[in-house]
Amino acid sequence: MKRALSIVTLSILLFCSCKNSTEKVVEMAAETADDLHKTTTPDSINIIPIEHATFILAHKDVVIYIDPVGGTEAFAEQEKPNYILITDIHGDHLDVKTLQGMTLDSTVLVVPQAVKDKLPELKLKDLVVMNNGDTRDFQNYSIEAIPMYNLRPEALKFHEKGRGNGYVLTLGGQRIYISGDTEDITEMRQLKNIDMAFVCMNLPYTMTVESAASAVLDFKPKKVYPYHFRGTEGMSDVNQFKTIINKENSDIEVVQLEWYK
Template identity: 35%
Template sequence: MLENIKWLGHDTFKIIGEKIIYTDPFQIKKPDKADIILITHEHYDHFSPDDIKKLLTPDTIIVLPKDCSGKIRAKEIIVKPGDKITVEGIEIEVVPSYNTNKKFHPKEKGWVGYIFKIMGKRIYIAGDTDYIPEMKTFKDIDIALLPVSGTYVMTAEEAVQAAIDIKPKIAIPMHYGSIVGSENDAHYFAEKLKGKIDVVILKPEE
């Protein structure tokens, strides 16, 4: 399954399965076609209309929080934490994503992460979040895509605690290397989880 997950930097993943799913497209270098685009929140490095347009087809469906809606001419599904939907045969759970000890991503905004099932695997994309209590309730996660850079999201140390709560089969660090954070954060995360959870550090695709 890992060969089907392409990290394009920051929070942007291309996941290839029954459908082509993109998460938070940002700094897309070449046009492509997405079946489903998952948007976690409205900040420019997660909700970038110019980048989204590079992936749109007449059939692309964008799943997004309410404050992102109506800004792009496309098929939209507006979601909030707690929602469960099926899009083009893909099961998607919408989960909370927020800060607990900083002000950038307030819980009351209703911004989100997603757990979606593709190729028989449950993948969690966290969005911009701190280590939050809801993570203990996420079940049967095969692959967790977790921010590790601190400043706007949880630190690598906090991400280690999140991974231990979520218990994925594989954890992949993200949200470093472009705006904040460095590969050192990813390596720290991997080192601290050694013997507990398999960590795969992906190289950004060109």
């Protein structure tokens, strides 16, 4: 497989050298990467919903906690994390007491600068600050920090652009998007090659079911997991979210997990 990829890449470079076209190199390389993504067989990833915005991704010996809150008892039966990703400073994403109660000496904590500024001293393997647009390769996976912010004038006070992160992980041959608290921003709509997407929808803090569905129909993940859908007036209608999406695109699988007990 590696040899085949090398041949494809070499062929592209030779062809483009003859044409003396840098633009052609970029275009064909992008097409090759897209084809490889489509033909690569992904590995299984275990998803463990905890509550609301908190969940665990596990693949082989990699365990990633997303926004762990709710006290250490919520994770008592789970494997210890190799990595923890925190998206924002609000209490349903950052819970200092939960972090302080965990044994994290073998854990890499990945946070935006605004979160780092609120952290006490923790005994960690490493603390990595990532802000919007940053990318980072770890031993077992890679991560991109994606903007997350509000668009509606009445909601701008909740999430300003540049403070928090959404994340795109490449893990087990799959690209996984975690929206964090956001609306249907351009950066979400322009995502490519997403296998699994965790998309928020709750008012007044993030976006409506209709806006979330509209964005998903634009970036077309293979699977989408509605999460973070409890607002001040109750739960968002995730069944309506599924109906809107599958009416327009039946190829997108909408997966509903148990986020609230």
